[in-house]
Amino acid sequence: MADASVRQLGLLWGGAALLLLALAPFGPWLAAALPPCPFLALTGLPCAACGTTRAALSLAEGRPLAALAVNPLAALGWGAAVAGGLAALLLRLAGRPLPLLPGWPHRWRWPLAAALGANWLYLVARHLTAR
Amino acid sequence: MTTDLNPLAPPPPPPPPFPPSGPAGNPFPWEDRARLGFVNAYLGGVRELLTAPAAAFARMRERGDYASPLLFAIVSAILGALFSGLWSFAFKPTNWLAMLPGDLGEQAGAAAAIAAGGFFFQLILVPIMTMIGLLIGAGITHLFLLLFGGLQQSPSGFEGTFRVVGYSSVTQLANLVPIVGPLAGTIWAIVLLVLGLARLHRTTQGRALAAVFAPLVLCCVCALFAAILAGGLIAGAIKGAGGF
Secondary structure: OHHHHHHHHHHHHHHHHHHHHHHHHHHHHHHOOOOOOHHHHHHOOOOOOOOHHHHHHHHHOOOHHHHHHHOHHHHHHHHHHHHHHHHHHHHHHOOOOOOOOOOOOHHHHHHHHHHHHHHHHHHHHHHHHHO | OHHHHOOOOOOOOOOOOOOOOOOOOOOOHHHHHHHHOHHHHHHHHHHHHHHOHHHHHHHOOOOOOOHHHHHHHHHHHHHHHHHHHHHHHHHOHHHHHOOOOOHHHHHHHHHHHHHHHHHHHHHHHHHHHHHHHHHHHHHHHHHHHHHOOOOOOOOOHHHHHHHHHHHHHHHHHHHHOOOHHHHHHHHHHHHHHHHHHHHHOOOOHHHHHHHHHHHHHHHHHHHHHHHHHHHHHHHHHHHHOOOO
């Protein structure tokens, strides 16, 4: 049962990564349909997720440094989602087990919270200094 | 009965903290679609998630089947998009102008045809966006569950979150009701997510609620305050104008 789960996740994740790559040329058109950030509109400060779309668009245009500058955590997340998906698909097609997925190590809890906080502080500082 | 009174019989096992999940005997209708048929299984799943969501999450499988929640979410998203498109078409005045004779009718008709074409293109994109959105949404929710300590006793891991987020897409059917439908659907989705995450991850509803709300609060808390403020101002204005 657990093996079936991991196999299916490999296919699903890989399929989603391929779809993301296929949709990359349509990124600007798809992004135009998204509403503006209400947090930014009301407070004048970026929310913790501000720049996620722009980071994705920069990555789609092959500008990873620009993506990292816009929102480092989002850029890393997008990169990990696509690269991880492709790796998972290749491993699945090769009949090899996924080397990860041991469950979320709970010791990552606080580093993850710190990373989210630090990323948000970076976004706010970047926004304020850009004024 | 005699066995129960036998002092040499081994003690009965302690009751589990939660009733066992899974398809044993009485599976969740959508996961029994081979027997029930596609339409009946879907309608049964919708009915159960609407009327008895806690029981629905208790009856569904916890692992080994990513396809069922994904397919359920895609069907719900397509139906939701159809309802939504229907209402936006019905409420768009230019679409009614297309029925007028003459140039105005022709121009409005052309605009309506372009809008209809765009809508059908969107329908093609719905399954793709649902698949990607489901993975990303489940990933974010799973991340916040980890942050709030909601995964410590989870037997289902990421698949549990994926299943709950996928089946909670049933709330897209609320688009059947115009205007208030999406709002009711949002509230219903939060209820389903909290019940489902608490059940499948063996965590408290408080942690599940925190994991569901945290991303919303991080991005939308000010919008919520603004909406409440605007609502208050509008209510005050109506009252001042002699309403109520």
